[in-house]
Amino acid sequence: MSLKPSKEKRSQFDLDLEFGEFYEDQLAEIFGTKKVEVKADTRWKDTGNLAVEYECFDKPSGISVTKADYWAFALTYGRDKQEECAYMIIPTKFIKEIVKEKPTRLGVGDRNKANIHIMAISDLKHDLVKAYNDAKEAQSGTVQPNV
Numbered sequence: 001m002s003l004k005p006s007k008e009k010r011s012q013f014d015l016d017l018e019f020g021e022f023y024e025d026q027l028a029e030i031f032g033t034k035k036v037e038v039k040a041d042t043r044w045k046d047t048g049n050l051a052v053e054y055e056c057f058d059k060p061s062g063i064s065v066t067k068a069d070y071w072a073f074a075l076t077y078g079r080d081k082q083e084e085c086a087y088m089i090i091p092t093k094f095i096k097e098i099v100k101e102k103p104t105r106l107g108v109g110d111r112n113k114a115n116i117h118i119m120a121i122s123d124l125k126h127d128l129v130k131a132y133n134d135a136k137e138a139q140s141g142t143v144q145p146n147v
Contacts, residue, residue: 030070030089037068037092040085042076048121050088051108052099055115063095063117071095094131 030036039062041050050073053062063071071092076085099117106115119127 034069036070036072037066038072040074044075050119051116053116057113097131098127
């Protein structure tokens with residue numbers, strides 16, 4: 001079986017290829033020229049949540065002070081640095097919008113001095129679509145449907 005598309009399907013293949021290559025280039029730009037803040041989360045698989053620190057030792061920290069273009073969650077499977085993990089890379093501006101409506105937990109991590117926002121992984125699709133639509137609406141002045 002050949003993986004090459006037939007002539008009839010070639011135009012769609014070219015469009016799909018161009019679409020994929022655009023995002024390959026975008027990811028290369030993120031890793032090459034953009035600032036990415038990476039936060040390891042060892043408890044995500046147990047809690048179903050992602051933690052986003054905003055304060056530590058009574059001072060703004062994490063998402064409150066970051067200058068990063070992107071926020072990356074390193075979803076680890078434990079504390080063994082040799083193990084592989086999965087990454088979720090999200091524009092920081094979206095994370096900042098999402099956490100505004102999320103619950104907080106006080107006194108965790110760093111000698112129980114960190115305060116965090118809690119993002120349920122199961123809500124992330126809805127939260128990202130809303131943040132994207134809100135950003136588009138603010139940019140263009142039109143309302144987008146939330147999914």
